[in-house]
Amino acid sequence: xxxxxVVEGSEAVALAVKACRPHVIAAYPISPQxxxxxxxxxxxxxxxxxxxxxxxxxxxxxxxxxxxxxTAGSRSYTASASQGLLLMTEVLYASAGMRLPFVITGVNRxxxxxINIQVDHQDTISLRDSGVIQLYVxxxxxxYDMHLAAFKIAEDPSIMLPVMVxxxxxxxxxxxxxxxxxxxxAVDRFLPPFKPExxxxxxxPKTWGSYAEEDVLMEFxxxxxxxxxxxxxxxRKIMAELTALTGRDYGGxxxxxxTGDAEVVLVAMGSMxxxxxDAVDDMRREGKKVGLIRxxxxxxxxYEDLVAAVRGAKVVAVLDANVSxxxxxxxxxDVKSKLIGRPGVPMVIDFIAGLGGREVNSTAVRxxxxxxxxxxxxxxxxxxxxxxxxxxAIVP
Amino acid sequence: MPKKPTGKTESxxxxxxxxxxxxxxxxxxxxxxxxxxxxxxxxxxxxxxxxFSSPYGFSPWRVPWIHHVFENAPAxxxxxxxxxxxxxxxxTRVVAIGGDGATFDIGFGSLSGMxxxxxxxxxxxADNGAYMNTGGQRSGATPFCAATTTHPAGKTSLGKTERKxxxxxxxxxxxxxxxxxxxxxxxxxxxxxxxxxxxxxGPRYIQIDTPCPSVWNFPSHLTLEMxxxxxxxxxxxLFEMLDGKISKVKKLRVKVPVIEYLKQQKRFQxxxxxxxxxxxxxxxxxQADRNIEKYKLMA
Numbered sequence: 150x151x152x153x154x155v156v157e158g159s160e161a162v163a164l165a166v167k168a169c170r171p172h173v174i175a176a177y178p179i180s181p182q183x184x185x186x187x188x189x190x191x192x193x194x195x196x197x198x199x200x201x202x203x204x205x206x207x208x209x210x211x212x213x214x215x216x217x218x219x220t221a222g223s224r225s226y227t228a229s230a231s232q233g234l235l236l237m238t239e240v241l242y243a244s245a246g247m248r249l250p251f252v253i254t255g256v257n258r259x260x261x262x263x264i265n266i267q268v269d270h271q272d273t274i275s276l277r278d279s280g281v282i283q284l285y286v287x288x289x290x291x292x293y294d295m296h297l298a299a300f301k302i303a304e305d306p307s308i309m310l311p312v313m314v315x316x317x318x319x320x321x322x323x324x325x326x327x328x329x330x331x332x333x334x335a336v337d338r339f340l341p342p343f344k345p346e347x348x349x350x351x352x353x354p355k356t357w358g359s360y361a362e363e364d365v366l367m368e369f370x371x372x373x374x375x376x377x378x379x380x381x382x383x384x385r386k387i388m389a390e391l392t393a394l395t396g397r398d399y400g401g402x403x404x405x406x407x408t409g410d411a412e413v414v415l416v417a418m419g420s421m422x423x424x425x426x427d428a429v430d431d432m433r434r435e436g437k438k439v440g441l442i443r444x445x446x447x448x449x450x451x452y453e454d455l456v457a458a459v460r461g462a463k464v465v466a467v468l469d470a471n472v473s474x475x476x477x478x479x480x481x482x483d484v485k486s487k488l489i490g491r492p493g494v495p496m497v498i499d500f501i502a503g504l505g506g507r508e509v510n511s512t513a514v515r516x517x518x519x520x521x522x523x524x525x526x527x528x529x530x531x532x533x534x535x536x537x538x539x540x541x542a543i544v545p
Numbered sequence: 546m547p548k549k550p551t552g553k554t555e556s557x558x559x560x561x562x563x564x565x566x567x568x569x570x571x572x573x574x575x576x577x578x579x580x581x582x583x584x585x586x587x588x589x590x591x592x593x594x595x596x597f598s599s600p601y602g603f604s605p606w607r608v609p610w611i612h613h614v615f616e617n618a619p620a621x622x623x624x625x626x627x628x629x630x631x632x633x634x635x636x637t638r639v640v641a642i643g644g645d646g647a648t649f650d651i652g653f654g655s656l657s658g659m660x661x662x663x664x665x666x667x668x669x670x671a672d673n674g675a676y677m678n679t680g681g682q683r684s685g686a687t688p689f690c691a692a693t694t695t696h697p698a699g700k701t702s703l704g705k706t707e708r709k710x711x712x713x714x715x716x717x718x719x720x721x722x723x724x725x726x727x728x729x730x731x732x733x734x735x736x737x738x739x740x741x742x743x744x745x746x747g748p749r750y751i752q753i754d755t756p757c758p759s760v761w762n763f764p765s766h767l768t769l770e771m772x773x774x775x776x777x778x779x780x781x782x783l784f785e786m787l788d789g790k791i792s793k794v795k796k797l798r799v800k801v802p803v804i805e806y807l808k809q810q811k812r813f814q815x816x817x818x819x820x821x822x823x824x825x826x827x828x829x830x831x832q833a834d835r836n837i838e839k840y841k842l843m844a
Contacts, residue, residue, distance in 0.1 A: 172631035173624060201627040206658030210620035213613065213655065217624025220611055221586070223631050225624070243614050349586045349609040349625060351637050356604035358595070358612035365601055 152330040158289035158321040159184030161328045162228075162254055162314075165296035167198045168336040169252075172223035172343075175203045175214035179233040180266050181318035182256040186228055208233035212240035212253075219249040220357060222348030224300065226251060230318055231258035234272045238279065244311050245280025245373055247358055250303035250345075251311050252296065255283070257419065257470075258318040259505040267506020268317045270418065270470040274479045280373045282312040282380075283448045285418040287404075289326040292316045294395055295445075297331070301340050301387050308380045309345075310373065315447075317420040319506075331394065339394055377449040384446060402451035404443040405458040407433060411440030413518050414459050414495070416484055417468040418444045421502075421509050425468070428514035439518055444480065452487035459488070462495040464525035466517050469534070470503045477501075477534035496525045499534040513538060555607070557583055562605040563597040567765025569729045569755030569772065570594060570671045574642060576732050577669060580739035583608055585638050586625055590618035590647035593678045594671070616651040618643050619659035622666040630665075638743060639665065645672040645686035649710050653685075660719035660748045667742050667749045670712070673757040681760035681812075685710040688780065689832060690825050691812045698815035703825050708832075716750040717789045723749040724786040729756070730772025731783065734795060738785060754781045762811030774806040779833035782840045796844040800837065803830045 156164070162185050166174070174193075176186035192198035201218075205211045208229045215225035229237060234255055244251070255273040259265040273283060282302060286292045292314065299312040316322060331339075347355060361369055381402060388399040406426055408414055417425055422443040432439045442458050444451065459465050465488075469478020476482065481499025488494040498521050503509045517537065524532060557578035564571035570593055578585070587610045589595050595612040598605050613621045622641040629635055648656060648670040659666060675693050676682040683693040683705060692704040717724045722745050727735040735753060742749040756772050758765040775781035776795065780803060783795035804826065807813035816822045816829065837843055 173627045175624070201631045203623060203627050204662065205620065205623075206654060206661070209617060210623070210655050210658050213617035213620030214624035214627065216613055216617075217588070217611070217621035217626075218628040218631075219624075220621075221625045221628035221632075223628035225628075239614055240617060247613070349611060351584050351586065351609060354607055354609040356599055356606050356610050359599040359601040359604075360596055361601040 152332065154328060154330070155325050156289065156328050157184060157323060157325050158292055158316065159323065160188050161289040161293040162296055162316070163188035163192065164330060165293045166226050167192055168331065168333060169224065169297060169300045169340055170342070171200050171226045173201045173203065173215060173218035173225040175205050175211040175225070175227045177205050177208050177211045177229070177233065179208070179230050181258060181322045182228045182230040182233070182254065184322060185254055185256070208236040209240060212237035212244065215251040216240060216244045216247070216249050219244070219251045220247070220349050222343070222345050224304070224343040226253070228254035228256065230256035231260060231266070231272045235260065235275060238276060241276060241279045241281050241311060243358070246369065248309040249311060250309050252299045252303055253281070253311060253313045254296070255313040255315040256318045256322055257315055265505040266318070268320055268470070269504045269506065270315070271472070271504070273313060273315045274471040276313070277448060277479060280310060280377070281448070282308070282310055282377065282446070283315055284312065284446055285315045285444060286321065287420055287422045287443060289321060289324070290328050290397070292321060293328055293330065294391060294397060294399065297336060297340060298387055298391050298399070302384055304343050304345070305380070305383050305387070306346065307383055308376050310376060315419065320420045329395070335394060339390065381449050381451060401454055402446035403454040403458065404445060405454070406441040406443065408440030408442060408458045410438055410461070412438040412463045413521055414462040414465045415439065415441045415468065415514070415517065416444065416465060416480060417441065418447060418480065419470065421468060421470065424509060424511055425514050428511040431511065432515065432518065437518070447480070450483055450487070455484065455487060456491065459495055464521045465495050465497045466521035467497065467499045468502045468509065468517065469499055472501045472504070472534070481534060496531050498524055498531050500537045501534050502537040507538060509537070557607040559605045559607060561603065563600065564593070565759045565765070567758040567768045569673065569757060569768050571597070572768070573671055573729050573735065573753050573755050576736055577640070577642065577739050578608065580736040581638070581640055581743055584636060585640050586611070588618050588622040588625060588639065588641040590643040590652055591615035592644035592647055594642060594644065596678055615647055617655050618647060618652055619655040619666070619668060622668070623659050623662065623664040626665050635665070638667065641666055641668045643670060644677070645670060645674060646676045646684045649685035649712055657719065660716060660721055663747050665746050667751070670750070670752045671755045672752050673755045673760070674709070675760060677757050677760045686712070690816055690829055692815060693812070703815060703822050704812070713750065713752055713786070717786050719748070720789065721748045721750060722788055725751045726754070726781070726783050727751055728754040728772045728776050728781060728783060730769045730776060731795065734783065741785070760812070763809050767809065771806070771809065774801055774809070777801040778803045778806045779837040779842055780806060780829070782836045782842055784840050791840065794840045794842055797837070797842050798844060800843065803833050
């Protein structure tokens with residue numbers, strides 16, 4: 150009998166982490182991540198989860214504790230959000246560089262200032278270049294499933310990098326959804342115990358975190374890049390295994406929704422995709438050829454899947470819940486950089502949308518589609534990123 | 546024929562590293578590891594030790610050693626200790642060895658967290674009183690009146706205007722079982738303290754005075770002499786605290802005036818040559834006298 154329950158997204162994540170049998174969990178509170186680490190703490194307190202639970206004094210130390218534990222050969226986990234993820238930044242770069250395969254839940258929340266605790270993707274996008282693999286999820290179910298995949302991806306000998314599962318704060322962490330859980334034996338078969346080739350071992354002492362000069366540093370950095378780019382095939386393989394295990398389709402690094410004959414293709418990440426899919430269905434009923442590409446794996450960037458999915462489209466509209474100040478949104482820049490120079494590619498227009506929890510509803514999605522169509526048929530070059538739903542009256 | 550045992554074990558921190566001539570820190574590390582034995586994992590923050598001991602492809606470390614970033618050695622050590630507990634490998638002990646910049650300043654929050662959590666880590670601070678790895682900038686451990694590159698002596702300056710942070714007392718205030726100070730000038734005492742710390746569990750702290758010929762600017766064959774003068778002047782009191790109470794001090798046979806210590810180091814030359822600095826010189830002497838009184842250093 151399948152174990153199906155209606156649970157809070159945070160609980161789904163905690164249950165996934167528990168099923169992965171981590172040795173070490175480090176926790177520092179920040180909204181909206183708290184329910185995840187509180188649920189794990191209860192599991193430890195009740196004896197349901199046999200893990201070392203380290204209550205640290207900052208996110209900097211949370212990331213450091215899991216780095217130390219990972220180096221010592223233990224499967225390790227932490228979670229954070231927003232400012233906490235930024236505080237971890239230096240540690241995460243170093244941990245990717247030292248090839249430490251722990252898992253973090255990156256609960257998406259806006260970045261100060263102004264201080265705000267609502268969802269956008271500025272926090273995790275700021276870690277884009279760190280060498281941490283990033284998976285973005287749309288639902289509590291996907292959050293559960295992706296945490297199982299995350300440990301397996303991280304620990305694959307060909308990858309050995311931290312993996313961050315990015316999930317929208319409140320929208321996913323605090324809403325209740327139907328989630329189907331795997332039994333422990335199935336998870337154990339999917340994810341065997343962590344047995345790294347290298348770890349801190351007195352019988353075989355090794356030196357970790359060396360000083361590297363200009364004669365080898367580029368090669369170190371390239372090896373991380375290569376583990377990511379070549380790792381895409383490994384991630385696809387693990388996603389296919391997960392699909393077979395769960396019966397839910399995780400076949401790709403992107404999810405292409407009704408893009409087959411689409412003239413307008415929207416691109417988005419995270420829970421926003423749910424609203425967009427509804428809007429796409431509505432517009433399809435009206436005869437508009439619209440589709441959605443939801444990027445699940447953002448780093449490494451799955452440009453092959455993306456290029457294939459936009460073939461034949463007239464215009465691509467990217468919804469970026471982040472912005473690189475003075476330029477455009479990160480996903481828009483990625484999409485453009487991978488399409489430019491290819492024959493017959495569609496115009497790409499970037500929309501900055503949903504910052505600080507600003508609602509992106511189906512009316513907004515329709516507006517994006519209208520504006521994208523108008524701009525692409527205007528004969529003018531693509532504009533710089535359009536800020537959706539901006540109120541000019543209150544811009545100083 | 547089997548070799549006769551020489552009674553000497555192979556060093557766990559071997560030669561060939563890139564420390565400066567006369568480095569007090571390198572000497573300290575070799576003797577620390579002699580006292581801990583080989584069943585340890587060593588964690589170091591960024592600093593001189595990391596730089597001179599880990600050029601990629603070479604390593605003097607004969608124990609597992611990890612450097613991560615500058616301000617997180619205590620948390621890395623906590624993570625290693627947690628993993629060892631989870632794996633039932635607790636017989637392997639965790640030792641962190643970092644400089645004063647990493648310990649007093651940038652890693653202080655991380656250190657305090659580790660101490661408060663009671664993690665089973667021996668944290669050793671090799672204290673040379675400034676950021677030597679970057680050329681001798683002021684740290685929270687820089688002594689009163691010492692000139693540093695970011696607080697130099699000058700026409701209107703007599704160097705550092707603040708006192709050295711009293712980290713052993715701050716560590717002890719966390720309620721940890723063992724705190725000690727040591728000096729590379731007294732290696733027997735240093736090793737005995739490391740051994741003692743290794744018999745205990747929970748967070749333990751040892752602060753070792755490690756004179757730096759390169760930045761204090763004295764001839765490199767005088768490292769131990771400089772350490773001795775520091776101790777015997779009262780400026781570097783050596784003591785041991787068990788559960789927050791002083792349990793042992795190193796008594797001074799003869800009290801050395803601070804000027805004997807200061808005059809041999811360029812970082813204090815302005816106190817020696819400037820008439821205007823007489824007051825500051827007296828203040829340094831008073832500080833030494835206060836230490837002698839507080840720790841009852843005179844035999």
